[in-house]
Amino acid sequence: MINEPQRIVTPGEILTQESDFLRGHGVSLQNNQLTATISGVVEKVNKLVSVEPLKSRYNPHVGDIVIGRINEVMRKKWKVEVNSTQNAILSLSAIILPDGIQRRRTSTDEMNMRNFYKEDDLICAEVQKIQWQENKIFLHTRSLKYGKLKIRSIDYLLLILGVNGYCWISSPETVPKIDKKNTDKNNWWVSTHQKTDFEKDLSTDPKSAKLRIRKRFIDDESQRYKSFTQEMREKIARTRNSIFVLSTLNMTIDPIAIMKIYSKSLSLQLESKDMLEPNNMMNLIDAKEEEKI
Amino acid sequence: MEISEYVNPEGLRIDGRRRKELRKIEIEMGKLEQVDGSALFVEGFTRVMASVCGPKEVENRSKAVEDKAFISVEFLSATFSTRKRTKMSKKDRRVLEICSIIRKTFEPVLQLELFPESEISIFIQVLQADGGVESACINAVTLALIDAGIPMIDFVCSCTGTYLDSFCILDTNFIEETAGGSILIAAILAKSKKVVSTQMKISRLKMENFTELLELVVDGCSRIYDLMEDATRKRTKEQLNSQTALIK
Numbered sequence: 161m162i163n164e165p166q167r168i169v170t171p172g173e174i175l176t177q178e179s180d181f182l183r184g185h186g187v188s189l190q191n192n193q194l195t196a197t198i199s200g201v202v203e204k205v206n207k208l209v210s211v212e213p214l215k216s217r218y219n220p221h222v223g224d225i226v227i228g229r230i231n232e233v234m235r236k237k238w239k240v241e242v243n244s245t246q247n248a249i250l251s252l253s254a255i256i257l258p259d260g261i262q263r264r265r266t267s268t269d270e271m272n273m274r275n276f277y278k279e280d281d282l283i284c285a286e287v288q289k290i291q292w293q294e295n296k297i298f299l300h301t302r303s304l305k306y307g308k309l310k311i312r313s314i315d316y317l318l319l320i321l322g323v324n325g326y327c328w329i330s331s332p333e334t335v336p337k338i339d340k341k342n343t344d345k346n347n348w349w350v351s352t353h354q355k356t357d358f359e360k361d362l363s364t365d366p367k368s369a370k371l372r373i374r375k376r377f378i379d380d381e382s383q384r385y386k387s388f389t390q391e392m393r394e395k396i397a398r399t400r401n402s403i404f405v406l407s408t409l410n411m412t413i414d415p416i417a418i419m420k421i422y423s424k425s426l427s428l429q430l431e432s433k434d435m436l437e438p439n440n441m442m443n444l445i446d447a448k449e450e451e452k453i
Numbered sequence: 454m455e456i457s458e459y460v461n462p463e464g465l466r467i468d469g470r471r472r473k474e475l476r477k478i479e480i481e482m483g484k485l486e487q488v489d490g491s492a493l494f495v496e497g498f499t500r501v502m503a504s505v506c507g508p509k510e511v512e513n514r515s516k517a518v519e520d521k522a523f524i525s526v527e528f529l530s531a532t533f534s535t536r537k538r539t540k541m542s543k544k545d546r547r548v549l550e551i552c553s554i555i556r557k558t559f560e561p562v563l564q565l566e567l568f569p570e571s572e573i574s575i576f577i578q579v580l581q582a583d584g585g586v587e588s589a590c591i592n593a594v595t596l597a598l599i600d601a602g603i604p605m606i607d608f609v610c611s612c613t614g615t616y617l618d619s620f621c622i623l624d625t626n627f628i629e630e631t632a633g634g635s636i637l638i639a640a641i642l643a644k645s646k647k648v649v650s651t652q653m654k655i656s657r658l659k660m661e662n663f664t665e666l667l668e669l670v671v672d673g674c675s676r677i678y679d680l681m682e683d684a685t686r687k688r689t690k691e692q693l694n695s696q697t698a699l700i701k
Contacts, residue, residue: 170685171599172607172644188606197564197604199689214692216602217489245508245571295569410695
């Protein structure tokens with residue numbers, strides 16, 4: 161009974177009569193019998209039985225890359241909404257300071273927290289630690305891959321699929337400038353974008369350099385929406401709608417699936433605004449199924 | 454309109470049903486996009502939409518419970534749902550009563566200890582009220598919670614019955630509910646057949662009649678369970694099929 165492939169259960173259903181199984185997620189012990197507590201698919205690994213729900217809030221794991229929205233600026237930490245059962249915590253010591261220097265966080269940093277991330281900013285971060293007992297998630301942005309998500313413009317797309325179900329579509333500005341010889345991947349941003357300026361300024365007047373960098377950090381926001389081509393907007397809209405088609409139809413979202421829907425919509429000569437009409441949505445999917453066969 | 458008899462000599466009720474017959478039940482799950490789980494429960498002309506948000510961070514910090522999730526319930530009855538166009542205020546006695554019934558019914562059933570310091574908010578919207586509203590609400594909430602993937606030990610199913618003209622009647626409509634009989638609303642755990650909550654209205658009932666009525670209502674609940682279980686299974690299967698459709 162338990163070995164049946166893809167067995168669907170509903171809450172209250174008895175999973176197995178045998179008693180030597182361990183219970184995992186979505187399973188509870190009622191009257192000495194393992195019963196399902198959610199509706200989903202039974203999964204069995206050795207002696208561990210669990211039920212996987214087909215729709216639920218984000219269940220975090222250490223190392224997941226997530227996209228979140230800053231909800232609250234608190235003392236020495238930010239609260240980040242990541243579609244989970246609790247808001248995640250990003251502490252001040254878990255970010256890279258804009259000057260890129262590793263040092264203790266001073267009270268000045270604490271005062272400047274809104275300059276780093278303020279309410280409603282979108283950030284990309286990695287899950288660092290989970291405290292199961294208190295149900296707390298800790299994030300970090302200690303790599304330059306992570307951090308604030310800004311609107312930038314250049315001719316190709318940056319797509320981040322957060323494991324928690326949030327996606328970010330934009331065009332990266334600095335990524336094409338990666339120096340491939342530079343082996344330290346985490347530091348490419350500093351090396352290409354900031355370090356040179358910074359060092360130059362530092363040699364002349366360290367104070368002004370500091371100011372300049374802080375100013376740039378703030379100015380970035382005002383650069384939004386500048387030089388955004390029509391073509392670029394069209395691409396972003398099409399990608400967004402491709403993802404939306406997959407999500408509406410409850411399909412697995414991965415880069416290959418997105419690309420297939422994207423290219424299918426182009427070959428069907430659909431405008432991106434028409435992609436979400438039910439008929440067109442079915443056309444996009446049908447075509448995929450044929451390809452598969 | 455004066456009604457002389459609620460069950461005629463042929464054993465038929467005013468809407469043509471037999472005494473122990475349920476109305477037609479329709480279930481739709483997961484129709485709303487913006488919430489974690491939602492369900493529409495239609496029973497005859499009664500139509501209730503329930504949606505669930507959460508578990509999520511508590512909105513009002515003072516309401517947070519340290520070791521388990523907190524359930525908040527909001528009940529809205531559309532002005533057009535009843536025969537008289539009346540607007541129920543949020544602090545109406547009936548609204549508060551139904552909110553507390555829902556909360557108390559689901560607290561022991563949900564595994565709240567899995568989500569400390571979180572909140573599960575339940576929104577109920579009555580679109581049409583034609584008897585058995587409380588029961589329909591409980592059923593809709595059960596389905597919405599399942600759709601949201603919140604762990605619960607069992608289905609909670611509810612049904613309404615009344616003792617009228619010395620007959621026990623199952624699944625009352627509006628006319629039967631306002632006829633002045635004793636109304637019993639019961640919610641049971643489907644698998645273990647345990648009664649989680651009961652409610653009596655206008656009660657002056659002999660003990661043996663009460664037992665008969667309770668048995669009838671519990672029987673109705675388990676018949677509703679079959680339909681709900683079916684709908685849940687179908688929905689899960691659909692989700693699974695579409696999810697795996699693109700995996701090669």
